[in-house]
Amino acid sequence: MSSSHMKRLAMPRSWPLTRKTDIWISRPRPSGHPIERCMALGVVLRDVLGVAKSMREAKRALATRRILVDGRVTTDMRRGVGVMDVLTVGDEHYRCVLDTNGKLRYASISAKEAALKLCRIDGKTTIKGGVTQLNLHDGRNINVKDANKYNTMDTLVLAVDSQKIKKHHKFTSGANCYLIGGSHIGSTATMSEYVVKRSSKDNEVLFGDFGTIVDHVFVVADASLPLDEVNA
Numbered sequence: 001m002s003s004s005h006m007k008r009l010a011m012p013r014s015w016p017l018t019r020k021t022d023i024w025i026s027r028p029r030p031s032g033h034p035i036e037r038c039m040a041l042g043v044v045l046r047d048v049l050g051v052a053k054s055m056r057e058a059k060r061a062l063a064t065r066r067i068l069v070d071g072r073v074t075t076d077m078r079r080g081v082g083v084m085d086v087l088t089v090g091d092e093h094y095r096c097v098l099d100t101n102g103k104l105r106y107a108s109i110s111a112k113e114a115a116l117k118l119c120r121i122d123g124k125t126t127i128k129g130g131v132t133q134l135n136l137h138d139g140r141n142i143n144v145k146d147a148n149k150y151n152t153m154d155t156l157v158l159a160v161d162s163q164k165i166k167k168h169h170k171f172t173s174g175a176n177c178y179l180i181g182g183s184h185i186g187s188t189a190t191m192s193e194y195v196v197k198r199s200s201k202d203n204e205v206l207f208g209d210f211g212t213i214v215d216h217v218f219v220v221a222d223a224s225l226p227l228d229e230v231n232a
Contacts, residue, residue, distance in 0.1 A: 003027060004078065012036035016103040017047055026055070028080035032139015037180065038082030038096075039104055041067075041074065048106055051089055066090050070117060070138075071160035081106075082138060083180055084218075086114050086160055097178075100186035100231050107226035116166060119156045120218050137218075155219040169221035177207070178225060181216030186231060188220065 006027045008019045014036045017025065028040040045051050045058040045067070052058035055077065061067060062075045068088040069081055081087055087094045087106060093114035094106040123135035124147070132147035136156070142163070144150060150168065157167035169175065175191045189207040194214075196203050202213040 014098065014102055014104050015039055015043075016105065017043070026078055029076070029078045031080040031082070032137065033080050033082030033085075035080075037098075037104070038080035038085075040077065041069065041079045041081050041087075042077035044081055044087065044106060045089070048104075049089065049094070061089075084118050085138065086117050088114060095226060097225060097227060098180055098186045099227075102185045109226055113224060113226075115160055116223075117158050117160050118218070118220060118223055119158055121150060121152050121154045121156065123152060124150070153214065153217070153219070155221070155223075157223065167221075169219045169223075171217075171219050175219045176221050177205070178218045178220045178227075179212065179216055180218050182212040184210060184212065185216070186227070188225075188227065191217070191219075 004027060005024045008017065008022060008025045011017065011025055012035055026040040026043050028035065028038050031038065042055050042058040045061060046055060052061055059077060062077065065073045067074065069079060070086050081096055083096055083098060085096045087096065093109050093111060095109045096104060096106055099105050120137040121134050122137050125133045125135060127133050131143050134142045134144055134150055136142065151171065153171035155169040156165050158164065159166050173191055173193060176188060177191050178188050179185050191205055192208055193206040195206060202215065204211050205214055205217045
């Protein structure tokens with residue numbers, strides 16, 4: 001059972017928070033996102049968006065049931081809000097992205113953009129009845145009929161309300177990719193080659209004059225991401 005809090009000095013570098021103003025910080029509950037790519041909802045409301053002055057105010061705001069994550073009402077203060085998640089606070093919408101300093105940012109987006117979410121396929125599983133299940137980067141799973149149509153590392157564009165697949169971006173040479181790790185974090189680049197290593201080393205993706213491991217790559221194709229705002 002994980003602790004509900006952690007020391008600020010030990011929090012991930014990706015959290016855009018001060019380290020020495022307080023001793024403790026709320027830890028997000030275990031979720032599909034690794035801890036360095038998500039933050040607890042209460043912390044986001046208080047320390048990042050500033051819609052609450054204290055955790056007590058954040059709790060009251062959640063009790064109004066007007067705060068949604070990926071289109072679903074949530075009242076859990078420690079619910080992790082991570083990369084590509086859509087956060088709705090009343091009439092305002094935000095998407096969680098990483099800036100070029102590797103910090104988590106909750107950038108303002110339109111209601112139209114908030115209706116869609118990008119999810120990377122991190123794995124494929126065959127479940128009972130021979131049905132193929134896609135395991136997505138945020139912990140959710142989707143069952144599909146055509147197993148050969150989707151591959152690991154492809155990106156799905158999902159409708160937030162219905163969870164239906166609206167678009168499918170393939171992980172292939174020439175794809176426009178968003179980098180969520182490494183020295184080029186928070187930037188976009190065009191994939192030139194995918195190198196599969198015949199060893200225990202991570203597979204590599206090449207982008208012209210640099211390369212990175214495959215876990216740092218997120219295909220976005222023509223999707224609109226609020227990167228200009230967070231990197232300004």
